[in-house]
Structures are given as structure tokens and as C-alpha cells.
Amino acid sequence: MVGVGFEPSAAERNKMGLPFGPMTVPWTLGEFCHWFGAETGLWIDVAPWRVADASPPKCATLLILDNRVIVRYDPRRSVRHRVQQIMHEFGHVLCDHVGDNRFAIGPGLFTTGLDPEKIAAVVQRHDLDGEHEIQAEILGTQLALMCTEVTQLGISEGRLLPARVMDAGRMRRVRALTPLWTALTDAAPEVRLCDLEALSTPAFAEHRMQVEIEDAIVALAPYLRPPADGRAESWVWSISDATARRSVGNVITTVVSAPAWPTDEGRVLAIAKAWTQFQGTSHSSMLR
Numbered sequence: 001m002v003g004v005g006f007e008p009s010a011a012e013r014n015k016m017g018l019p020f021g022p023m024t025v026p027w028t029l030g031e032f033c034h035w036f037g038a039e040t041g042l043w044i045d046v047a048p049w050r051v052a053d054a055s056p057p058k059c060a061t062l063l064i065l066d067n068r069v070i071v072r073y074d075p076r077r078s079v080r081h082r083v084q085q086i087m088h089e090f091g092h093v094l095c096d097h098v099g100d101n102r103f104a105i106g107p108g109l110f111t112t113g114l115d116p117e118k119i120a121a122v123v124q125r126h127d128l129d130g131e132h133e134i135q136a137e138i139l140g141t142q143l144a145l146m147c148t149e150v151t152q153l154g155i156s157e158g159r160l161l162p163a164r165v166m167d168a169g170r171m172r173r174v175r176a177l178t179p180l181w182t183a184l185t186d187a188a189p190e191v192r193l194c195d196l197e198a199l200s201t202p203a204f205a206e207h208r209m210q211v212e213i214e215d216a217i218v219a220l221a222p223y224l225r226p227p228a229d230g231r232a233e234s235w236v237w238s239i240s241d242a243t244a245r246r247s248v249g250n251v252i253t254t255v256v257s258a259p260a261w262p263t264d265e266g267r268v269l270a271i272a273k274a275w276t277q278f279q280g281t282s283h284s285s286m287l288r
């Protein structure tokens with residue numbers, strides 16, 4: 001089974017079981033999984049966690065079991081974030097991080113009936129706090145940027161544009177995202193892969209900012225009161241309040257549910273623009 005969240009197309013299914021040979025970029029996630037399985041002889045099983053809308057955020061997890069590579073991801077995140085979660089886990093496999101089995105196996109992680117003795121390794125996507133996590137996130141980012149699911153974001157349907165036009169659009173979006181990304185990753189530095197100067201290309205910068213903004217919102221969840229109306233201006237207030245609360249450890253709740261952060265990147269951009277405007281106005285008028 002490959003990708004309940006990313007069902008392979010009929011053409012991809014026809015190729016199942018056959019070696020792909022070299023792939024051309026961009027590929028779909030389904031094509032990548034089939035290629036990976038064909039090249040390695042491993043059974044690839046990528047599917048979402050079964051989670052209720054309001055249940056706590058769930059880390060993506062990689063499980064190596066006999067000759068199976070099992071990846072589970074949180075389906076409540078945006079398309080870009082889901083691809084990043086999945087490719088991060090493949091990054092661990094490609095970097096050969098999975099041999100030491102140093103990760104604790106907690107109850108409830110697996111479906112019942114699985115024999116823990118057969119599990120070779122478990123890796124969960126957590127903070128970017130160790131060498132392996134950073135390596136997997138860098139490789140995962142490069143792989144995600146080669147996926148059709150990510151390259152098509154921000155492009156109107158069916159429109160083929162020259163690379164320089166695409167990059168100009170990405171640069172505009174990066175400029176719009178920068179103030180919000182900076183504030184959120186200052187508040188939750190454990191989600192930041194690298195500094196602004198190291199975000200080398202527009203595609204890389206846009207991807208990291210969108211992914212890290214989403215990760216930071218999850219990190220801030222215990223301090224965050226998501227707005228009931230979902231308006232961009234209301235999110236600005238919620239984020240401002242949450243960053244202030246986190247800086248002094250003033251939690252709102254210890255029973256954290258996944259924040260209702262928009263999965264539509266256009267809405268994230270609107271929040272980022274409202275944030276920039278907010279920075280330009282008097283804080284006292286907003287935070288009365």
C-alpha cells in the first residue's frame with residue numbers, strides 16, 4: 001500500500017513491481033515510493049496516522065520492520081508539510097540513521113498485533129535538535145522540493161511559467177512571509193533549520209518558511225488560543241499573545257489539540273501580511 005493521502009495514479013500503478021530506472025524531476029510522491037521500493041527491494045508503506053481533528057499533533061514516524069519501510073504522518077497538516085514529513089523519514093533511511101534502535105517504543109504507537117521483537121528501528125520526527133534530525137531534514141527538504149505535490153503549489157492550474165517568473169513569485173512570497181517566520185522561529189527556535197541568510201534559493205526559502213511556520217504553530221499550541229473566526233487579523237493577535245506567553249512559560253492548556261492552522265498557503269500569506277502591518281502599527285492599540 002502506498003500513500004492513502006497520496007494515491008498513485010493509474011499510470012503509476014501500471015509501473016508497480018517494475019524497476020523505474022532513473023527518474024525525472026519533478027516526480028510524484030507515489031512515483032518516488034515505487035522507485036524506492038523497486039531499487040531497494042523493500043516494501044514501502046506510507047499512510048496517514050488515524051487521528052481525530054482535535055486530537056494532539058502527532059509526529060511523523062518511521063518504522064523499519066523486517067523488509068518493510070513504514071512511514072506514518074499527520075494528515076491534518078498542509079500538503080507541503082505532509083510531503084516534508086514523509087521525505088524527512090526517507091532522509092533517515094537514505095542517511096542510514098536507522099540501525100541503532102535508540103528510540104523508545106511507546107504504548108499506542110503501533111497497531112495491536114505487531115510484534116515489537118521484529119521491529120528493527122523507530123524514528124520520530126521531533127525538534128531539529130540533533131545531527132541526525134538536521135541531516136534528515138536537509139535531505140528531506142531537497143527531496144520534497146523535487147516532488148510534484150510541492151512544485152505545483154502557488155501555480156495556477158495548468159499554467160506553465162518560465163523559471164525566472166516562478167522565482168520572482170516565490171521571492172515576493174518569501175518577502176511577505178519573512179517577518180512572521182522570524183517572529184515564530186524566534187519564539188520556537190527548535191523548529192528552525194537555518195538562518196535567513198542560509199535560505200539560498202527562493203524555492204528553498206519559501207518551503208522552509210511555510211514548513212517552519214506550521215511547525216512553530218504546533219510548538220506554540222500550549223500557549224495558543226486559535227481565533228474562533230479564523231480571520232488573518234485575529235490570528236495575528238493569537239500569535240502575538242502566544243509568543244508572549246511562551247517567553248514567560250504561561251501555558252493556557254496542557255491538553256493540547258492540533259491548532260486549526262490554515263492548510264491553504266494563500267491564507268498563510270494573508271496572515272503574514274497582516275502580521276507585517278501589525279508590526280507597523282502601535283502594539284498598544286492591538287493588545288488592549
Ligand SMILES: [Zn+2]
Nearest residue numbers: 124125133136
Ligand atoms: Zn527525524
